[in-house]
Amino acid sequence: MFTFDSEEVTFDSEYWRFDIAGIFDCVEPGALVEQEVDKVATQYREATKFLSLIRAFLGETEAAARAACLVPQYFDLDSAGGDQLTTIGRWLGFQRCHCVCEAPKVFGFKSGPFASSDRVGGFCEPGSTWAGCPPLGAGDICITDDEVFRGFVKARRYQVLGLYDIASLQAAARHLWGEAATVISSRVGRVTLAPGRALSDFETMLVPVAFRVLPIAPGIKGYIHYGTGPIFGFGEGWGGFCESAEFICPADPHTYTCV
Known part of the structure; x- marks a missing residue:
């Protein structure tokens, strides 16, 4: 579930769990390996050398998965910095x-x-x-x-x-x-x-x-409007005659052109 601009964010998979406020809880060492070893057919459960070989190969895959699990936390918009923050900006089409x-x-x-x-x-x-x-x-x-x-x-x-x-x-x-x-x-x-x-x-x-x-x-x-004082007007939220109010003075920000 992903809710925009709130902390109600959760994501589950067999490799990692993404919880509230961008905190990543990666799987414990050996958890993925044993999860797969449990799928070995019964007749091979006594083959210790075979199981050791399986654990060795799966251990490398698990190590890569655990390393990848930590990557997203460096791209949290609220805490990322430097190149990571620049990358987030690029994802959204915005450069420095x-x-x-x-x-x-x-x-x-x-x-x-x-x-x-x-x-x-x-x-x-x-x-x-x-x-x-x-x-x-x-x-x-x-x-x-x-x-x-x-x-x-x-x-x-x-x-x-x-x-x-x-x-x-x-x-x-x-x-x-x-x-x-x-x-x-x-x-x-x-x-x-x-x-x-x-x-x-x-x-x-x-x-x-x-x-x-x-x-x-x-x-x-x-x-x-570059003014900092209350805006002149009538009613709640507006500045009246005796409140040093100023008129709205819209200025062109020259977003893309200089004319």
């Missing part, structure tokens, strides 16, 4: 490196909330431009951090399974940006998501890649 639309540095000074930003260029840094009008160019970005990559792979699962409902989209977004992420607007032909927090420079550069793994149905255009 991607071509994205990259904006040049914006002219300014590294202070306040931008003190550690690598997207701000000062007087002597070539290639910087004014905010609001930077030309976009193609660039490459690689996700080397396992935890960041894991979030993208988890979001990709919903897309692979064709789970295009709002609940699945929001769950996938939270794998990328955390529990504050939400779908803030959906209408015919478009949907807008908000991370719910300020993104780092690297996370901002990864936004196009994020929209490549989010389960947004074909034909629906995805947008992102």
